[in-house]
Amino acid sequence: MxxxxxxxxxxxxxxxxxxxxxxxxxxxxxxxxxxxxxxxxxxxxxxxxxxxxxxxxxxxxxxxxxxxxxxxxxxxxxxxxxxxxxxxxxxxxxxxxxxxxxxxxxxxxxxxxxxxxxVITPFSLPDINNKTQFLSIKFSKPEWYINLLLNNFDYGFVVSLLSCELTTDTHIRVNTRLVDVKEFIQKLDELGIQYKPSIFEDALYVDYSSLVRQKQLNNLYTAQGIPSMIVARNVKGNKVLDLCSAPGGKAIYTATLNPSCEVIACDIYEHRLQLINEYKNRLNIDNVTTLLNDATIFNPQFENMFDCVILDVPCSGLGVVDKKPDLLLNNQLKFEELPKIQAKILDIASKYVKIGGSIVYSTCTILPQENENIINGFLNSHHNYKITCVDTFKVPSKDECGLKTFYPHISHTEGFFIGKLERYE
Ligand SMILES: C[S@@+](CC[C@H](N)C(=O)[O-])C[C@H]1O[C@@H](n2cnc3c(N)ncnc32)[C@H](O)[C@@H]1O
Structure with missing residues (x-):
């Protein structure tokens, strides 16, 4: 057998x-x-x-x-x-x-x-003249997804995007609260686990299926993509609110980078808050508190309170389909409602920021309707905010007036978007 x-x-x-x-x-x-x-x-x-x-x-x-x-x-x-x-x-x-x-x-x-x-029949592609069907079969993606891309980007760009193969290694962040990076690497060497350097000194690319079986290393690392780490590295200030926080990747990295900051990590679901609690306990993080909160409803306790609000809003997730191919397995994802929710959450978050503070808005999608359109719509009606610079740590990205989109074939990361807004009055 x-x-x-x-x-x-x-x-x-x-x-x-x-x-x-x-x-x-x-x-x-x-x-x-x-x-x-x-x-x-x-x-x-x-x-x-x-x-x-x-x-x-x-x-x-x-x-x-x-x-x-x-x-x-x-x-x-x-x-x-x-x-x-x-x-x-x-x-x-x-x-x-x-x-x-x-x-x-x-x-x-x-x-x-x-x-x-x-075993005796070769594979052949359909007729190239039907672009949608051709690309759908060639890249094994649903036609609705291909059409969505073709509606937003030109044909050549879509082909390059779909042709991109990201590394099969997983990007992990070393939990520097519990272990020194050199010591962690030594443990990987001893166990014969393959790794490659990342652009960040506290991260590595690893063969995850080997690493995950070494249960004794469980608390010493966490899987986290480069763009997600970039979000946390753009957070400034000591009073931080993460409004859509579970499972806690960005909140916990923010708290790790700056031990003197206090992060309030919210989510709408109690069971997802538990994920943040388990995560912070596993990594031994004590400057994150969790709170059940619906980001679409104004919470007066938060008004003008924060140096920075992290807004990693619910999104279609279409930037991570290569890493999570099961996303496209089921029927067409329903995301027509998402831009309205994203815009509402951004509007409410803007009331929580102190003058001089900022909002770091991110999604793991490359669709403009969930990204730059949301930010530009927001700026049209919020004249006390302006776009401010996102440091991408030299990761190549498309820059539109300071808003950064990470396309997999350009950035060699999962698809992602980050925009930073500063409240100046
Ligand atoms: C993209 S995930 C956040 C990932 C997280 N920032 C991280 O780095 O691990 C979006 C989260 O928003 C939460 N969410 C969705 N709608 C919400 C709402 N109205 N208020 C607060 N959280 C919400 C979801 O439960 C989900 O956990």
Whole structure:
């Protein structure tokens, strides 16, 4: 029995049919007696190439098979095209055997027949004249997502954006409250964990699937992307409010960088506040307090109180689809309402800042309607604020009058936006 294929199918089944998160499901199974990197590759590969695999497989049947059978076939096709260490005959055998052990047993002959066609049929792309369908299949992204990009950027830009492959290593921040960076690196060396330097002295790129299995290092690092660290590094002052804070990445890094500041970390959901509390306890941070608060409702206790308000607003998350391909798996994301909420939160936050203080507004999306349009709309009606400089620490970004968008193919980071506003009267 091929344990890797078996486990990959179990994880994928939960992701596809029980709305589980791939990363969380994978972490539950990280044991040493299995090639975990291979399982991870297959799980993320199938999710990432879902649309392309669907398109390819559809030539082998008239009526789409049951969804669990289809998932098994996608896994087979993915392995055939991408995993050299599992020969075709083994892939077909193992997956047919796997089907026999489950309620897919009645479909074993169908599965066998389709997988045998897979191993002899090359993949070909659809006609290039239908730009949306062509890009959707080539890059395995839903058509609604392709159209959204084509509506906002020109064709060449969209192709470059979609062609960009970010490093598969994970960017982590060392918890310098508990360990010195050199000491942490020494521990990685001792354990044979691969790493590369980051632009920040307190961060590294690591092979995360190896690191996460070393439970004794758990409190000494945290996964955090470069743009998210840039947000915290642009926060100034000792009284800081983070209005949309969970799970606490930016608030806790802000508090780590400046031990004498006091950060109030709010979120609308109690269960998400718990994530911040667990995070700060794990990293031994004592200058963050959590508070249940709805950012869309004015809170008079906060009025004119803060040197800086961090506004990492709820957003479509479309800048991180490469790192979280499961985001696009489900139906079209509903984000028509988001700009209204973002604008409202920004308006309310502006009342909490002291004169001379600032707002650091960020999203993990590259769509102008959630980014520069929100800031520009805000400035039209708030004449006591102006855009002020965001330090990007030399990470290349597109600058529009001081507003910074990080496009993956330009910045080599996840897609992100940061705008900083200063209250001057
Ligand atoms: C992008 S996430 C924040 C990530 C966080 N800043 C970090 O660095 O870890 C947005 C957060 O906003 C919260 N949220 C959504 N609507 C909100 C509201 N009306 N008031 C406060 N928080 C809200 C969500 O629960 C979510 O935790």
């Amino acid at each position: 091929n344990k890797e294929l078996d486990l990959a199918y179990q994880v994928l089944n939960k992701v596809y049919f029980k709305k589980a998160y791939a990363s969380i499901e994978l972490n539950k199974h990280s044991t040493n007696d299995i090639n975990f990197n291979l399982v991870t590759k297959i799980v993320y590969g199938v999710i990432d190439q879902d649309i392309q695999l669907n398109y390819y497989l559809s030539q082998f049947y008239k009526k789409s098979p049951k969804k669990d059978v289809l998932l098994l076939l996608k896994m087979g096709a993915y392995v055939h095209f991408n995993v050299d260490s599992i020969p075709d005959f083994a892939m077909v055998n193992e997956l047919v055997e796997l089907s026999k052990r489950t309620y897919m047993r009645p479909y074993k002959s169908f599965i066998n027949a389709v997988l045998k066609k897979v």
